[in-house]
Amino acid sequence: MRTTASILHVDLDAMFAGVEQRDKPSLRGRPVIVGGIGGRGVVATASYEARAYGARSAMPVAEARRRCPPGTAYLTPRFPAYRRTSQVVMGLLAELSPLVEPVSIDEAYVDLAAGDHDLTVAGVTALAAGLKARIAAATGGVTGSVGAGTSKLVAKIGSDLHKPDGLTVVVPGTERDRMYPLPVTTLPGVGPATAERLRRSGVHTVADLAAVGPADLLDWFGQAHGTALFRLARADDNRPVVAERETKSVSAEETFSTDIADRSRLGTELDLLATQVGGRLRTAGLSGRTVTLKARYFDFTTITRSTTRTQPTDDPQVITQAARRLLADVDVTGGLRLLGVGVSGLTEFAQDDLLSLLDPAADRPAPAGDDSGGPEPAVSDTPAGPQWRTGQDVCHDEHGPGWVWGSGRGRVTVRFEGPRTAPGPVRTFAADDRRLRPAEPPDWTGPG
DNA sequence: TCTGGGGTCCTAGGACCC
DNA sequence: TCTGGGGTCCTAGGACCC
Numbered sequence: 001m002r003t004t005a006s007i008l009h010v011d012l013d014a015m016f017a018g019v020e021q022r023d024k025p026s027l028r029g030r031p032v033i034v035g036g037i038g039g040r041g042v043v044a045t046a047s048y049e050a051r052a053y054g055a056r057s058a059m060p061v062a063e064a065r066r067r068c069p070p071g072t073a074y075l076t077p078r079f080p081a082y083r084r085t086s087q088v089v090m091g092l093l094a095e096l097s098p099l100v101e102p103v104s105i106d107e108a109y110v111d112l113a114a115g116d117h118d119l120t121v122a123g124v125t126a127l128a129a130g131l132k133a134r135i136a137a138a139t140g141g142v143t144g145s146v147g148a149g150t151s152k153l154v155a156k157i158g159s160d161l162h163k164p165d166g167l168t169v170v171v172p173g174t175e176r177d178r179m180y181p182l183p184v185t186t187l188p189g190v191g192p193a194t195a196e197r198l199r200r201s202g203v204h205t206v207a208d209l210a211a212v213g214p215a216d217l218l219d220w221f222g223q224a225h226g227t228a229l230f231r232l233a234r235a236d237d238n239r240p241v242v243a244e245r246e247t248k249s250v251s252a253e254e255t256f257s258t259d260i261a262d263r264s265r266l267g268t269e270l271d272l273l274a275t276q277v278g279g280r281l282r283t284a285g286l287s288g289r290t291v292t293l294k295a296r297y298f299d300f301t302t303i304t305r306s307t308t309r310t311q312p313t314d315d316p317q318v319i320t321q322a323a324r325r326l327l328a329d330v331d332v333t334g335g336l337r338l339l340g341v342g343v344s345g346l347t348e349f350a351q352d353d354l355l356s357l358l359d360p361a362a363d364r365p366a367p368a369g370d371d372s373g374g375p376e377p378a379v380s381d382t383p384a385g386p387q388w389r390t391g392q393d394v395c396h397d398e399h400g401p402g403w404v405w406g407s408g409r410g411r412v413t414v415r416f417e418g419p420r421t422a423p424g425p426v427r428t429f430a431a432d433d434r435r436l437r438p439a440e441p442p443d444w445t446g447p448g
Numbered sequence: 449t450c451t452g453g454g455g456t457c458c459t460a461g462g463a464c465c466c
Numbered sequence: 467t468c469t470g471g472g473g474t475c476c477t478a479g480g481a482c483c484c
Contacts, residue, residue, distance in 0.1 A: 035452080042452050044484095057484085062449045104455095104484045191482050224458055225481085248456070255452060290476085300451065304478060340453090 002150040004119035005169050007241060008110040008128065009147045009155035010093060010135075012085075013164035015106035017047035018142040019085050020075055031055070031072040033064050040255050044077055048164055082106075088138050092131065101241045109152055111241035124148045125169050132167060150175065153237040157186060175235035180207035187232050194221065194229075209233040246346075247286060251294075252276040253340025259298055261335035263327075270323050271316075273341040278316030286346045287314035291322040294340030295330050302338075305330065312347050319343060 012018065016034040021027045031050035035043040043064050046055035050072060055064040061074065086105045093100045099114035112119060117127060128146045135144045147158025149170040157179060158168035170178050184190050184198055184206055197220055203209050210233040218226035231237065252273045260266055270293075281287055292306040305326040313319065323341050 038452095039449060040452075042450090044452080058451080060450050060452095063451090065449085107484070189482070193481060222459070245456095249454095251454070253453060292477095302479085306477060308476065338452090342455095 001236075001238065002113070003172055004113070005121060005124045005148040005150055005155075005172055006111065006113040006117075006119050007149060007152055007155045008096075008112060008124075008131075009149075009152065009159040010089070010108050010110065010131070010144050011146075011156075011159045011163070012089065012106040012135075012142055012144045014045050014047050014051075015085070015142060016045035016077055016082055017050070019078070019081050020073070021047065022140045022142055023081065027073050031068050033061060033068065033072060033074045034077050035061050035064075035074075037061060037074050037076055038257055040257065079105075085139050085142055089135055089142075089144065092134050092138060096127070096131065099241050099243055101243055109155065109241045112148075114241075121169055121171055125167070128167050128169065132165070151235065151237040152239050152241065153188070153232060154179075154235060156188065157182070160186070176210075179233075179235055180205065180210065182206050184209050187229070189225070189228055189232065194225070197221070206233055247284065248346065249342055249344035250277055250280050250284070250286065250288070250346070251292070251340060251342030252280075253294060253338055255296075255338045256336070259335030259337050260339075261332055263332060266327060266332060266336060266339060267324060269339050270327060270341060271320050273339065274320035274323055275316040277341050277343055278314055278319050281314035281343060281346075285348060287312035287349065288343035288347070289313075289345035290343065291319055291326070292340075292342040292344065293323045293326040293330070294338070294342065295327075295332075295336050296338035298334060298337055300337070303330070308345065312345070314343075 017032040020032055020034060021030075029049065030047075031053060032047040033043055033050055033055060034045045035041050039062075041061040043055060043057055043059045043061055045057060046059075046064065050064070050068055053069065053072075054067045065072075065074070082105055090100065090102060090108060093108055093110050096117075097110050097112055097115035099111035101109040101111075103109065112124065112127070117123065125148075128148055132144055132146055136142065143165040145159045145163045145166040147155045147161065147166075147168050147170070149155040149158050150172050154170045154175050158170045159166065161168045161178075179186075182205060184203060185195050187206065187209075190198070198204075198209065201212070201216075201220075203212060209229065212230075212233075214226070214230050217230050220226065221229060254269065254273065256269075260269070289310070289312045290306055290308045292304055294302065294304050296302045307322055307326060309318075309322070319341065
């Protein structure tokens with residue numbers, strides 16, 4: 001357990017709505033709902049003005065419309081704009097420490113112990129206050145709530161304590177005092193099902209949970225979840241801040257505006273989804289062995305059917321064929337509300353692409369030549385490489401499109417395209433790496 | 449006007465192998 | 467006659483997070 005409050009959790013306040021209010025001054029001070037505005041849409045983010053009327057994330061937009069007054073704005077998400085704002089903030093965090101763990105487009109942990117900082121409570125408080133001011137200035141007024149503590153758990157709870165625009169440093173040694181009065185649902189991993197099971201046993205607060213014996217928790221929740229709850233209730237958390245995580249699966253799904261029972265239409269939708277998945281796999285340089293079909297019925301019951309191939313693939317046609325075979329065994333007579341396609345069991349490269357091993361002109365790298373510590377490319381006879389700017393769009397032969405996260409001392413750190421709502425992997429290159437080149441802004445940079 | 453879309457992790461049962 | 471165990475892989479479903 002750490003003895004200093006050296007982990008920060010940064011959480012941008014109602015970020016999607018905040019970006020919209022920044023870009024459209026007429027929306028400032030008004031309730032704003034960002035989400036799917038079709039018949040089956042849900043709220044992605046409600047501005048604090050809208051929350052005053054009871055609008056919440058994940059609520060059907062239809063319900064939010066009932067609650068919010070006339071004059072409320074209902075907007076479709078503009079992910080490119082949110083991503084740009086996210087990039088700016090992540091860049092600021094990267095200046096604090098090399099160890100930054102993005103959790104999502106609007107949230108990250110920072111390990112200050114990996115930087116050079118005064119880690120006293122006063123020092124961390126001043127640092128966090130300065131960070132908040134820089135975030136607001138650099139984003140044009142989007143605010144962030146910051147928590148600091150001796151663990152990820154405590155930092156996250158801290159950032160939640162005084163939202164929006166909050167700053168909470170949990171003084172080392174006072175973790176349990178701060179946590180015990182809070183509802184158990186404050187703890188990460190305590191969702192509706194866990195909360196209901198705890199409620200039935202009279203457990204409402206973190207203090208209540210800390211009083212439950214380990215045998216009961218294991219009995220109620222099984223090995224993994226029971227053990228986790230026992231530790232979290234005691235503020236016992238030593239999870240490290242991890243800068244980069246391996247992607248485990250890539251998927252795409254669509255909820256139809258009305259249920260579809262026609263097999264040929266479902267087949268067409270499946271092709272579209274498989275093409276998206278295959279394209280994203282290729283961009284990421286990944287391929288996978290298991291193809292999973294997901295189907296949801298009118299009553300929201302959801303089934304999955306999967307098949308595992310001998311060789312990994314990133315080929316949309318192969319994925320489509322596998323998914324179509326799985327769909328053939330699914331009863332669709334009552335219509336499907338949702339269809340999804342996913343690929344898991346991922347490896348770095350398509351191993352069934354034997355030609356790329358033999359053909360030096362193939363556009364895909366051979367497995368032996370990957371980016372981890374391999375030799376640098378041939379020395380360039382052109383002048384020194386470009387000057388990389390934070391936030392600049394770049395392209396890399398192996399990793400596809402990305403943007404500059406930080407640079408200096410002859411190195412440039414690039415975050416590559418990830419799934420739409422989450423940041424992708426981070427790689428560091430020599431600034432003159434010829435595989436790295438400035439990119440035209442991708443097609444999603446247009447307005448709205 | 450009921451319930452998005454992208455993920456992660458865990459459990460449990462059966463097949464299969466030694 | 468009667469029913470070993472452990473490990474791994476695969477499949478399906480569910481809880482949870484943002």
